Amino acid sequence: MAVTIKDVAKLANVAPSTVSRVIANNPRISEKTKRRVREAMEELGYHVNYNARSLANRSTQTLGIVMPSSADKVFQNPFFPEVLRGISTKAHENEFTLYMSTGSKEEEILDAVKGMVHGRRVDGIVLLYSRIDDSIMKFLKDEEFPFTVIGKPFKYPDEVTHVDNDNFRAAKDVTEHLISRGHERIAFVGGKLDLVVTVDRLSGYEKALREANLKYRDDYIVHVEFLKEGGHEAVMELCSLEEPPTALVVADDLMALGIMSKLDEIELSVPDDISIISFNNVMLAEYASPPLTSVDINIFQLGYQAVNCLLEKIEDAEASNKRVCVPHKLVERWSVKTL
Amino acid sequence: MAVTIKDVAKLANVAPSTVSRVIANNPRISEKTKRRVREAMEELGYHVNYNARSLANRSTQTLGIVMPSSADKVFQNPFFPEVLRGISTKAHENEFTLYMSTGSKEEEILDAVKGMVHGRRVDGIVLLYSRIDDSIMKFLKDEEFPFTVIGKPFKYPDEVTHVDNDNFRAAKDVTEHLISRGHERIAFVGGKLDLVVTVDRLSGYEKALREANLKYRDDYIVHVEFLKEGGHEAVMELCSLEEPPTALVVADDLMALGIMSKLDEIELSVPDDISIISFNNVMLAEYASPPLTSVDINIFQLGYQAVNCLLEKIEDAEASNKRVCVPHKLVERWSVKTL
DNA sequence: AATAGTTATGGAATCGTTTACAATAAGAAA
DNA sequence: TTTCTTATTGTAAACGATTCCATAACTATT
Incomplete structure (x- = not known):
């Protein structure tokens, strides 16, 4: 014993x-x-014995991490290790430990989250994604359990603490960058439309187009379920248009890689035939050929700040809801050509 | 209340x-x-209330996950989300939940692990990597705490339950594959030498060479600290040799990507000028240009089986130590040319 | 009818801490 | 010397389950 x-x-x-x-x-x-x-x-x-302590204490000094369903392809994005690094760093600094959700379908994850909060396993929760209509976020909100989300909550942005980039702005910047390089036929390739980040980036793109008096064309908007077969078809369609785009705004580095691979197959060259700018600036962006021009969204900070906010909420339940905006920065490499 | x-x-x-x-x-x-x-x-x-239950029960129904130090570049490898998926799946099936280590330096992680086991936070631990001389593994072994490692323990392979690929064999297969395609000047690019997986793959490569009566040359062996600047230099050296290799065995897909990016820069083409086979078959391998021929090591299974073994150990502390070997499979794409 | 054996439930100790409150001793003030 | 503080430590009741050991009410057996 x-x-x-x-x-x-x-x-x-x-x-x-x-x-x-x-x-x-x-x-x-x-x-x-x-x-x-x-x-x-x-x-x-x-x-x-932490169990005994937690029992007496009514506090666990641990944080719950909720990832998107692991069945989801998104899960494989290097975004996650990096955001985890940020989370883990801040948690460690404050002597909190981490608890992870399991489960592959949304339903399962919701159950897991219920277990975490009702079962008193964690003091607070970080949601690593933001979908347009998310049962888990709803649950947490209804329970008034301390949580923060990475990304912008679609429904009640003012009522839930979150940390996000200014994705609208970033997409607008990027599109304007392309325009300033002489591009006029710019297409947008985004991920699933139920991710808030996708819609934000899409509207930024749209705004830039409008402001520059460029035509917003439906056939220039493509949604790819991450880098999957469907995406390849989408690219084909785009390229076989009468007036194919000369540049692409792509919502994710990995998607951009997938697209480039397809482009390579049909012997279109980046950036000579078509320019690409993508988002996230995951380490891989640098090692693509050509190296990708990408928006660095500071993934590490997203995680770090999310925990920071969460700890504040745990400390003081009455604290008002915050919105932290992590700055982004365009890092130019070789996937964009000036026309 | x-x-x-x-x-x-x-x-x-x-x-x-x-x-x-x-x-x-x-x-x-x-x-x-x-x-x-x-x-x-x-x-x-x-x-x-799980805390109360755990206290009374002396069991937590949770498993600890120990990742490599998050400071480490390796951490960014998509290997981890995928292995986590396997772990999470099996854990979920058996109604276990997951607890994650935090900390960025090895020292910190060791402390975190000590907290997990002494503080009764978890019933068992999965080590997600195997280094040649690892203080954490030593600790777990000394404490006789239930744990399994993914990869082969260097020191006491028979005394610790682990799940691994036959990396020696896989590397040998791959090298022979290259040889059968007419390559004779084959170089090896590996990761840090303190990772057991690197040494295993290196010896497989060596063995294949020996058996084919090909010269084993020291200047054909390069160790890259993952895809980092150093790696680029290494590639340069390799290519500026009097007799540069015609093929590369690369220990990791991401490393291969880094190499290809460098190759692209110095205008060498894959596979025309140089062939590449790498390991892991991460989703990205398919989207490289050209798509990478890579050894699928079944990362998901590695995680799944590791938890499987761990649960057995937890169930029955006396259970003998097992070694599970997850099969690998070469998936051929377009990075290898027949000479 | 008396005894043994089941079945369904209750009582109370236990797991290892924390913490409000009580108690004590020592030193300061009167 | 007596009383009041103050500093330090002890007592015991939580915290919220689990589980061993009764026990009561039946049923089956002889």
């Missing part, structure tokens, strides 16, 4: 409560007894 | 112990009372 606070108490000749206070480094315990107790802990090899 | 088992007991007019039994669906409780208790739970909106 593991060594408990009582064993330590006995050896150090104090009450269990005293030992507990020593652990918490309570200033009301004299240095002398602290020393004695610490020696006893050392000698017996004592370690707190 | 949350509703507890006692509240339910009161409402249903039974003892708390009875409620507990109903939760566990103990057959010794009559259907009638079960129904009554369940109604009460429903009415009050009861949910178990």
Whole structure:
């Protein structure tokens, strides 16, 4: 059986409560007894039992992470390891630990999340994505459980704390960049339309077009379920249009890679025949051929700040809801040509 | 305050112990009372408190996941989301949940792991990597805590349960494949030498060479710290050799991408000037240009089986140590040319 | 009819902490 | 010397389950 606070108490000749206070480094315990107790802990090899502590404490010092359903292709995006790195860093700094949802279908994940919150497994939750109509977000909101989302909540942006990029702006910037390089026929390739990030980027693109008095054409808008077969067809269609686009705004680096691979197949060259700008600036963007011009959205910060906000909410449940905007930056490489 | 088992007991007019039994669906409780208790739970909106349960139970139904230090570039490999998917799937099937290590330096991670095991936060641990001299593995082994590793433990392969590919064999296969395609000058590009997987693949490569009576040349062996600047230099050196290789065995898809990007820069074409075979068959391999011939190591299965083994160990601490070998398969695409 | 054996449930201890409150001793003030 | 503080430590009740050990009410057996 593991060594408990009582064993330590006995050896150090104090009450269990005293030992507990020593652990918490309570200033009301004299240095002398602290020393004695610490020696006893050392000698017996004592370690707190977090379950017991959490029970007594009503706090777990752990954060729940909810990923998109692992069945989803999106899950394979290097975005996740990187955002996790940010989350993990901040959590570690504040001595919080991480708990992960499992489950592959949305239904399953919702159950897992319910388990986390009702079962008192976590003090707060980070949602790693934002979909247009998400049952999990709804649940968390209804329960008034502390949570933050990475990305912009579609329904109640003011009522839920979130950290996001200015995706509208970023897409607008990017499109304008293309326009300034002489492009007029610019197409947009986005991911699933139920992801808020997709709609934001789409509207930024649209706005830029409008402001430049360029035609917004429906046949220039394509939605690809991440880099999948469907995407390839979409690219084909785009290229076989009477007036094919000279440039593409692509909502994700990986999608851009997929597209480039298809383009390569049909012997169109980037950027000579067609220019591409994509989003996220995942490490891979640099190693594509040609290296991709991409919007760096600072994924690490997204994770880091999300935890930061979450901790504030946990600390003070009454804290008002915040919106943190992580800056983006266009990093130019070789996938864009000036016409 | 949350509703507890006692509240339910009161409402249903039974003892708390009875409620507990109903939760566990103990057959010794009559259907009638079960129904009554369940109604009460429903009415009050009861949910178990896992902390309390774990405390009483001495089991957490959760598994710890230890990733490589997030400071490490390796972390960004899509390998991890995919292996996590496997882990998560099997864990979910058996109603286990997941707990993640935080920390970026090895030291920090070790502390986190100590917290997990001493603090009774998890019932077992999966190590997502295998390094040649790993303090964490040593700790787990010394503590006789249930754990499995993905990859082959370098030091005590028979004493620790692990799931791995036959990397030696896979590398040998791949090298022979190249040889059978007429290549004689084949170089090896591996990752950090302290990863066991690197040394295994290197020896497979070497063996194939020996058996084919081809010269094993030191200047054909290059170690790249993942896809980083250093890697680029290494490629340059390789290509500026008097007798440059005609084919490359590359230990990781991402590394291969990095290499191809460099090759592209110096205007060498794959596969016309140089052939490449890599490992892992991450989704991206398919979207490289040209699409990469790569060894599919079945990452999902690695994760799935690792959890499978771990659960067995948790179930029965005396269970003997197993070694599960996940089969690999060469998937041929367009990065290899027949000479 | 008395005894043994089931079946369904309750009582109470236990898991390992935390923490409100009580108690004590020592020192300061009167 | 007595009383009041103050500093330090102890007592015991939570926290919310699980589970061993009764026990009561039946049924089956002799």
